[in-house]
Amino acid sequence: xxxxxxxxxxxxxxxxxxxxxxxxxxxxxxxxxxxxxxxxxxxxxxxxxxxxxxxxxxxxxxxxxxxxxxxxxxxxxxxxxxxxxxxxxxxxxxxxxxxxxxxxxxxxxxxxxxxxxxxxxxxxxxxxxxxxxxxxxxxxxxxxxxxxxxxxxxxxxxxxxxxxxxxxxxxxxxxxxxxxxxxxxxxxxxxxxxxxxxxxxxxxxxxxxxxxxxxxxxx
Amino acid sequence: xxxxxxxxxxxxxxxxxxxxxxxxxxxxxxxxxxxxxxxxxxxxxxxxxxxxxxxxxxxxxxxxxxxxxxxxxxxxxxxxxxxxxxxxxxxxxxxxxxxxxxxxxxxxxxxxxxxxxxxxxxxxxxxxxxxxxxxxxxxxxxxxxxxxxxxxxxxxxxxxxxxxxxxxxxxxxxxxxxxx
Numbered sequence: 001x002x003x004x005x006x007x008x009x010x011x012x013x014x015x016x017x018x019x020x021x022x023x024x025x026x027x028x029x030x031x032x033x034x035x036x037x038x039x040x041x042x043x044x045x046x047x048x049x050x051x052x053x054x055x056x057x058x059x060x061x062x063x064x065x066x067x068x069x070x071x072x073x074x075x076x077x078x079x080x081x082x083x084x085x086x087x088x089x090x091x092x093x094x095x096x097x098x099x100x101x102x103x104x105x106x107x108x109x110x111x112x113x114x115x116x117x118x119x120x121x122x123x124x125x126x127x128x129x130x131x132x133x134x135x136x137x138x139x140x141x142x143x144x145x146x147x148x149x150x151x152x153x154x155x156x157x158x159x160x161x162x163x164x165x166x167x168x169x170x171x172x173x174x175x176x177x178x179x180x181x182x183x184x185x186x187x188x189x190x191x192x193x194x195x196x197x198x199x200x201x202x203x204x205x206x207x208x209x210x211x212x213x214x215x216x217x218x219x
Numbered sequence: 220x221x222x223x224x225x226x227x228x229x230x231x232x233x234x235x236x237x238x239x240x241x242x243x244x245x246x247x248x249x250x251x252x253x254x255x256x257x258x259x260x261x262x263x264x265x266x267x268x269x270x271x272x273x274x275x276x277x278x279x280x281x282x283x284x285x286x287x288x289x290x291x292x293x294x295x296x297x298x299x300x301x302x303x304x305x306x307x308x309x310x311x312x313x314x315x316x317x318x319x320x321x322x323x324x325x326x327x328x329x330x331x332x333x334x335x336x337x338x339x340x341x342x343x344x345x346x347x348x349x350x351x352x353x354x355x356x357x358x359x360x361x362x363x364x365x366x367x368x369x370x371x372x373x374x375x376x377x378x379x380x381x382x383x384x385x386x387x388x389x390x391x392x393x394x395x396x397x398x399x
Binding site (some may be wrong): 018046120138140145153 | 261
């Protein structure tokens with residue numbers, strides 16, 4: 001995923017960045033987006049900060065299992081930046097929480113710290129980033145409203161996050177969000193696109209969606 | 220998106236036979252000057268206030284339609300703008316009933332240097348990033364430092380003024396090291 005596509009997704013997932021063309025969007029995999037954010041975080045200071053704000057705001061809704069599954073399947077990511085973002089998520093929520101399980105032990109073995117964005121030296125370093133071998137400016141999330149969309153916007157435009165915010169399990173939340181964007185899609189297609197087993201999708205569908213009139217195609 | 224929103228505002232102003240003037244500072248000024256920053260800003264900071272209620276309401280309704288209610292910053296006039304900036308404004312002629320002006324590069328550099336120094340303590344480095352996109356010369360940096368010191372040390376006395384002077388000297392060394 002290139003930077004432009006990533007920024008389009010970032011906009012769709014609640015980051016307040018201006019995109020020139022309004023495109024009809026598709027379902028976005030939150031955990032894949034999060035892993036790609038570790039790649040694109042170095043593209044600019046602003047992008048880095050936006051990603052920090054996103055992790056700070058919505059990181060708690062990410063599924064540890066799905067992130068792990070992606071990593072096992074070879075999804076691209078940068079371990080040192082993943083660790084830093086996990087620290088931001090954990091600090092805001094639960095210091096002993098499940099995010100700890102995602103910490104990457106090997107972070108390249110570089111001597112000293114690497115800058116979050118090349119070509120910058122920072123006066124006051126953020127201790128969370130420093131602890132994972134990255135030099136980054138101190139992160140004080142006091143521009144949240146300027147950076148991240150509010151609940152009203154999320155509820156109308158971002159089912160991927162909104163369903164998770166409601167406490168729905170990541171699997172069911174993803175199925176519902178996926179079906180929000182797809183009209184009459186088969187359960188096989190849902191399972192394939194969400195990297196879930198058919199049995200899992202079928203069970204969730206029969207139990208939680210079909211009784212409420214949410215239909216799929218038979219093909 | 221902002222361009223589209225401004226176009227909508229312009230069309231409404233034409234229809235109502237009204238006219239506004241904007242003096243744009245901040246990130247959008249860079250975009251209007253076609254300075255590539257890797258991404259686009261979401262709001263317009265204008266120095267001039269708009270006092271007509273119906274125009275303010277129209278601006279707000281356009282923001283609501285596009286899901287960006289903070290697209291227009293009416294409070295940007297509280298920022299310290301280099302004196303005599305009006306004479307150096309550059310006209311952008313994309314709109315019929317919006318007289319759109321942007322600050323000159325040298326004035327933007329002055330404001331960005333001031334913003335960088337006052338915001339970096341809070342970990343905000345986007346102003347330095349914008350400065351890099353503006354590629355200022357040594358002379359422009361020196362002028363900006365002079366502006367910053369003179370404007371922001373006015374109310375300082377005694378040791379506070381001396382401390383500020385030292386900080387500004389360090390800032391100058393740092394920036395001249397970056398923009399060689």
